[in-house]
Amino acid sequence: MDSVTPASRPVSGDSSITRVLGVLDLFTPETPVWTVDMLVVRLGVGRATVYRYVRALCDAGFLVPVAGAGYVLGPRFIEFDRSIRLADPLLHIVPPVMAELRDVVNGGQLLCAFYGLRVLTVLQDKTDPNITMSMERGRPFPLFQGSPSRVILAHLPTYQLRNLALNQQAEIAAAGLGENWADFRDGLRAIRRAGYLAASDIDKALVGISAPIFHAPGAVAASLCLVRTREGLTAADEAFLGGVAVEACKRISAELQAFRPGEGAAFPISRVR
Amino acid sequence: MDSVTPASRPVSGDSSITRVLGVLDLFTPETPVWTVDMLVVRLGVGRATVYRYVRALCDAGFLVPVAGAGYVLGPRFIEFDRSIRLADPLLHIVPPVMAELRDVVNGGQLLCAFYGLRVLTVLQDKTDPNITMSMERGRPFPLFQGSPSRVILAHLPTYQLRNLALNQQAEIAAAGLGENWADFRDGLRAIRRAGYLAASDIDKALVGISAPIFHAPGAVAASLCLVRTREGLTAADEAFLGGVAVEACKRISAELQAFRPGEGAAFPISRVR
DNA sequence: TTTAATTTTCTCATAATGCGGGAATGATTT
């Protein structure tokens, strides 16, 4: 006991790369600035190690030092988001469609993209000029909640649904999508038959009416969600907007599939681990 | 020679973390899809290693598998960009100012933020409705070219400028900002005295008139750039727009400094290596 | 400009973890 054990690491199961990338998750809108000392405490590693992590992330542009001390998220995220936007055919095709629909919808419109196990807003069309629409891109949706997610879910290939049912059955049950594979599958088939899904499960004051967008026959890429306030919305209104959404998505899908051969656009798939 | 040497790595000087993060740089708008085999060739490492890299990046959401084979940039970049937008006080303050200026400028407006050694467009106000403004956020500017960059440069602290002059003298000379420290410093002082900078060095058909925005007295955070077509722009017009930019930036800076105490907003500094 | 308080990098021995090659598993299309 006369000598301290040197160079013992915090024996975590994940790799060094995972630990470094995990640092970025700490930088949230609530806690946008982290100092080295804060990271030493939070990560439970030595100061030199934190400096190594931070330096690697700074060199890559994922962090930037701020005046005094501390770091914030860096410019590479902004650049990469632009890179994604430039390569995304949906962002070329959908805006004019949203502009056409604006008056008939008279509410809001969301384009939600499918990213493997995640669905997120990629584009929003404002009706209310007070709302800063640019803040919505990047808002995540739970996979099993909200009409945008669930209408995408409903059109996934069967074997992907089987995997989901096996690996995420707790979440599926919690979202009320069925206690077993048969319930889950049948519920989704009903959505598929209807062609669209109206739901009010995220914001109770709003109703979202979503239809799927396909990048190839039978392959969902995204969903268009028409948003209306719940009060005063009749069943007839809902059906009407459903038809509007389905028709718009049909056009978008057609353009998307015509667009694709020209460019190497590719769309994410779900891979359950 | 009867046995191959096992487990020899591509003896590169940089760490594993740097190599993994470097993978992301390959995903550009020109080459948005990379397969594992392409990466094996490009990186010169084993297939198992590439799979390890790709898996770590997928787990972090920086890559997503696409149908068939291959990977594209993942949703985390979109989410992080949103996180940055939500934490950025400039994006709350500047849009209404840009709206006010729209008619008097009658051209374009750029808000360019300073990110250490990088300047990039963070917000754009359109005049021409044909231009998709959302694609401009994330466009990088060379540090020593363009009025947005150079007007920021002109207001950096002296010691930061000394560092730049020492470490980047080739780039500085190439941009015509002076062959030595004295020339460089005097040129920037002239910009500082004028209060704004008009230049036409990036797009020869356009003139950019930029003024600095401060997050604290003497601490530049960004610049506002008013853009006009060069033809038919008189010296008087230029001076007028310069005054408009300076006045607008003064207001923005005041709001920014009033805003700051309430929230933990922090602004990047330049750190030359 | 010079000085003093920081923050950041460097040095080093140690052992933990990433590395390649090949087999086993898993997923997806016909």
Add this chain to the structure above:
DNA sequence: AAATCATTCCCGCATTATGAGAAAATTAAA
């Protein structure tokens, strides 16, 4: 349902990440 992929797992070896403290550089003040 079977065949063809893409992906993960296994394992010995050595490269390379690690913590503590010293040295250097950076920033803010005088």
